Amino acid sequence: ATVPTIRLNNGVEIPQLGFGVYQVPPEDTADAVSTALEIGYRHIDTAEMYGNEKGVGEAVANSGIDRGEVFVTSKLNNGFHRRDDALRAFDQSLADLGLEYLDLFLVHWPLPGIDVDYIETWKAMEEIYASGRCRAIGVSNFQTHHLRRLFSETQVRPAVNQIEVHPYLTQEELRAFDADHEIVTEAWSPIAQGKVLDDPAIVAIAERLDRTPAQVVLRWHVQRGDVVFPKSVSRQRMQENFELFDFQLGTGDMATLTGLDRGERTGPDPDTFNYIP
Numbered sequence: 001a002t003v004p005t006i007r008l009n010n011g012v013e014i015p016q017l018g019f020g021v022y023q024v025p026p027e028d029t030a031d032a033v034s035t036a037l038e039i040g041y042r043h044i045d046t047a048e049m050y051g052n053e054k055g056v057g058e059a060v061a062n063s064g065i066d067r068g069e070v071f072v073t074s075k076l077n078n079g080f081h082r083r084d085d086a087l088r089a090f091d092q093s094l095a096d097l098g099l100e101y102l103d104l105f106l107v108h109w110p111l112p113g114i115d116v117d118y119i120e121t122w123k124a125m126e127e128i129y130a131s132g133r134c135r136a137i138g139v140s141n142f143q144t145h146h147l148r149r150l151f152s153e154t155q156v157r158p159a160v161n162q163i164e165v166h167p168y169l170t171q172e173e174l175r176a177f178d179a180d181h182e183i184v185t186e187a188w189s190p191i192a193q194g195k196v197l198d199d200p201a202i203v204a205i206a207e208r209l210d211r212t213p214a215q216v217v218l219r220w221h222v223q224r225g226d227v228v229f230p231k232s233v234s235r236q237r238m239q240e241n242f243e244l245f246d247f248q249l250g251t252g253d254m255a256t257l258t259g260l261d262r263g264e265r266t267g268p269d270p271d272t273f274n275y276i277p
């Protein structure tokens with residue numbers, strides 16, 4: 001079964017399932033992404049912060065797949081929130097990826113309390129979008145109060161908000177806010193970096209459906225309408241994580257997973273995190 005796409009608020013289509021490369025070592029990235037492309041992934045989520053954009057670009061270039069068939073996302077790193085730095089960082093990401101354009105470029109973190117207002121950063125993102133070298137722009141780790149400021153002080157509505165979401169952090173409120181404002185939610189760490197896979201309720205559903213716990217959790221995300229890009233460097237797990245479109249969870253199983261919410265983050269809190277490398 002093929003991966004469905006979701007239409008962003010500017011008409012661009014994004015594959016709902018992608019491959020994430022956070023913590024993939026730079027020297028292993030080209031191989032991992034090549035394997036993902038062989039399996040059928042057509043959406044890669046990287047970031048300047050991950051240090052592996054060159055490997056992503058190498059794999060895309062060597063795949064023989066048309067550029068237009070692969071959706072590539074990267075993100076603006078925390079040290080580059082000033083307008084001029086943001087424009088330069090975007091150029092550098094394109095150069096490192098060896099691409100003429102990005103499909104999606106995100107502000108990685110809102111960074112409360114630093115000496116650059118993220119409104120300045122978003123206005124730079126608008127310039128990048130207007131240059132035509134990026135098909136869509138969005139944000140990551142933005143809370144409702146950050147988004148409200150963008151709505152009142154800037155022009156372009158973010159196409160996506162990439163936030164931590166998994167069964168232990170279901171993010172009902174923020175996801176609903178995104179949806180109300182035509183922003184697609186992308187769920188990062190969709191399996192909580194593996195932490196939810198031993199959960200007895202998830203294991204029980206997986207056994208009953210003859211699926212793996214990872215497939216059950218990823219399918220839950222898909223049915224909620226979020227975009228996901230699980231990370232793995234093992235071909236077998238990449239393959240497993242790709243097989244989500246030939247089964248369904250019933251409403252009871254969906255509710256069981258959602259009911260596991262305990263407000264537990266695996267990553268930093270966007271309202272306090274302001275690390276600049």
Ligand code: NAD
Nearest residue numbers: 020021022045140188189190191192193194214230231232
């Ligand atoms: P994830 O939830 O995708 O979990 C990845 C880990 O789970 C892997 O290291 C692997 O050991 C294990 N795993 C993967 N598939 C498995 C399977 N089928 N069975 C058993 N174990 C399996 O975690 P992640 O990498 O943090 O998140 C996914 C992607 O989200 C990242 O690669 C990155 O692209 C993005 N991300 C974005 C942000 C952000 O701030 N915007 C933060 C974290 C991650």
